[in-house]
Amino acid sequence: METFANSHNELLPQLFRMEYSKMTAVIGRLFGLHAIEIAEDIVSETFLKAAEVWRVNGKPENPTAWLYTVAKNKTRDYLKRVNLFESKIKGTLPLIIGNNELEIEQDLDFTHQIISDSQLAMIFAVCNPVNSTEAQICLALKILCGFSIEEIASAFLAKTETIKKRLLRARANLRNPSFKHALSHPVDASPARLEAVLRVLYLLFNEGYFSKTDDHLIRKDLCSEAIRLTLVLTEHAATNTTETNALLALMCFQSSRLDARANDAGEAILFEEQDKSLWSKELIAKGNYYLVNACLGNEISKYHLEAGIAYWHTTPTGQNKWEHILQLYNQLIILEYSPLTALNRAFAIGKVYGHKQAIQEVKKLNLTDLNYYHALLGYLYADTNIEKAKIHYEQAITLSTSISEKNTLMKVLKRLKAQG
């Protein structure tokens, strides 16, 4: 199937990306979690058939409906074959118990509701803490987003073999009998399970937003897929929580800056130097909408706080902007420690109380092996102690693993050296 996504036909790869995961989810729910591969095979075969038939006959009037019909027929054929084999030859029960043919027909209707229900079930099945978060993200990309193994590998800067192995192990874990019914409905959307799901979607988004890869297109893809999956959660009452809305608001705000964050050469552009006219007003408006929804309850999650910070970043300076941002970072770091939050908070201190106080705060952090630690100190020293600034920028460049980041830092260093 991998070759397929890379096919030169313009329409099919696009349809593949949009429909693969939906079809896999609908058919997969019929078979149960232990047999997701069967669903994936059927959907893959459907796309192969499309490639063959459309090449000869031209593309059908309604390509999506065509795909759904073929997938449905293939599923029906598969079930007939297997049930015949199971009952007549092996004398065991049919593969699918308790579903008569009429129910199967209904379950295979690709209506918006069924697709949405199935995708929700599949999201919960895939984002299962039985696997490591890294493995969950890989599985999500493969099954929920229709990414090829090559695409996943390039997003993680990993070898395709590594990703293949990771996926194999993750699938094996999901086949464990105790998780067999994980795809049944209603979905178990208990707070703990929903929290685990939100965490994977959050990390999936971050994988795109703070990606190791310099491939701008893949990064955008990861972000928009994370948004699409989170939107599925908002379509169901049990998962449409204030926390879900806060996460979605955060994703919208961050995404609004995606186009402004890199120049044509793929180099990162610092926040303050971004062309704000490139920020997507539409996504900011959506972010505002979900943030209002997120604030309907009393709960304040880390997504609320991060969305709040991202909101303030979309506003012009003044209006005590940085005071608000600092307060939110204070709450965030108290709620959950992370080195990046600690450094971002110190940056906000610099904005509110001046660079001198921020330097003191940064030095207490004991994060000398992080490139951001040195990049931040370099920035904070730049206007008072240019020699120290240079030393820290040099250390940041040595520690950085991203080429575009190195380039950005080297530009700053060059500018400093020109000053003296």
Add this chain to the structure above:
Amino acid sequence: MKEFMLIFRNSNPAPDTPTPEQMQERMNWLAGIAAQNKLVDKGNRLSMGQAKTVLPDNIVTDGPFTEIKEFVRGYIVVKTTTIDEAIELAKGNPILKMGGSVEVRALLTPGENN
């Protein structure tokens, strides 16, 4: 790493609700500890108004009152390698500017001797 409780005391009668500036200063201090990954429990502020003391023989009295010296106002738990490090953290608490004090006490682990 060892855990220490910081207990905030103040005999100076100040209102239950601090000013936004005081809140901000306290939050900056608390978050500064969290930013060093040394915060174990952000603890609580303790009410001055809703306070009773239970004594033997089923006697319940109002108070303690704020007039009582060294009224406990709140607590947090931090983790540091030494008590001196915990003391350094305590030194930044704004209650010290208002005539209060901070008590630093090691949390004993099960089986640990005093």
